[in-house]
Amino acid sequence: QVQLVQSGVEVKNPGASVKVSCKASGYIFADYYIHWMRQAPGQGLEWMGWITPSSGVIGYAQKFQGRVTMTRDTSINTAYMEVSSLTSDDTAVYFCARGSASTGGGSLPFNYWGQGTLVTVSS
Amino acid sequence: EIVLTQSPGTLSLSPGERATLSCRASQSISNSYLAWYQQKPGQAPRLLIYGASNRATGTPDRFSGSGSGTDFTLTISRLEPEDFAVYYCQQYVDSPRTFGQGTKLEIK
Numbered sequence: 001q002v003q004l005v006q007s008g009v010e011v012k013n014p015g016a017s018v019k020v021s022c023k024a025s026g027y028i029f030a031d032y033y034i035h036w037m038r039q040a041p042g043q044g045l046e047w048m049g050w051i052t053p054s055s056g057v058i059g060y061a062q063k064f065q066g067r068v069t070m071t072r073d074t075s076i077n078t079a080y081m082e083v084s085s086l087t088s089d090d091t092a093v094y095f096c097a098r099g100s101a102s103t104g105g106g107s108l109p110f111n112y113w114g115q116g117t118l119v120t121v122s123s
Numbered sequence: 124e125i126v127l128t129q130s131p132g133t134l135s136l137s138p139g140e141r142a143t144l145s146c147r148a149s150q151s152i153s154n155s156y157l158a159w160y161q162q163k164p165g166q167a168p169r170l171l172i173y174g175a176s177n178r179a180t181g182t183p184d185r186f187s188g189s190g191s192g193t194d195f196t197l198t199i200s201r202l203e204p205e206d207f208a209v210y211y212c213q214q215y216v217d218s219p220r221t222f223g224q225g226t227k228l229e230i231k
Binding site for chain 2: 035037044045046047050059061062095099100106107108109110111113114115116
């Protein structure tokens with residue numbers, strides 16, 4: 001069965017960076033986009049960007065350009081999302097989700113999600 | 124960017140009642156690439172409806188989606204206790220992918 005398993009809780013100081021991982025199983029990792037979202041405490045879902053595991057092509061939400069880096073390691077079926085220059089506003093649960101097939105076939109919703117990774121930024 | 128506006132922000136109903144949630148888009152969503160998700164506290168969102176009206180695997184048939192263009196609706200015909208949660212609409216036709224701000228369905 002398709003699973004996305006994320007790394008654990010992180011506590012960071014302001015100004016630091018954090019890197020969250022998302023390990024995929026149960027399907028061919030290279031064949032589907034991975035998207036990243038975040039959810040601040042008590043708030044809604046905010047889309048951050050996507051990565052194509054097969055080629056490494058990335059698309060970021062404009063808000064996160066320059067401060068977020070998405071990468072992947074196809075040898076271990078894992079996607080990564082790094083946020084730099086953290087502030088308290090970055091305190092949130094970060095989610096990865098599987099999106100559309102990179103081979104085509106139309107756009108797909110997010111049918112599979114990671115469990116979420118809580119990142120707390122505090123001095 | 125397609126902006127999605129959900130209403131109401133909070134809906135207070137009793138089990139057994141009918142719930143109607145609305146999602147309005149700032150521009151037409153082609154191919155009805157509109158999804159609905161349910162989120163409970165401490166959990167990841169769960170896909171309920173895709174393509175505006177198609178139930179995802181495991182979605183009970185008391186959930187139905189309708190609409191096209193810019194106006195979409197999620198209807199829960201008879202509320203069960205486990206349905207009280209936050210619901211988000213999302214468009215997946217365009218980048219950036221965008222979500223509505225959510226409707227909280229609470230027990231009256």
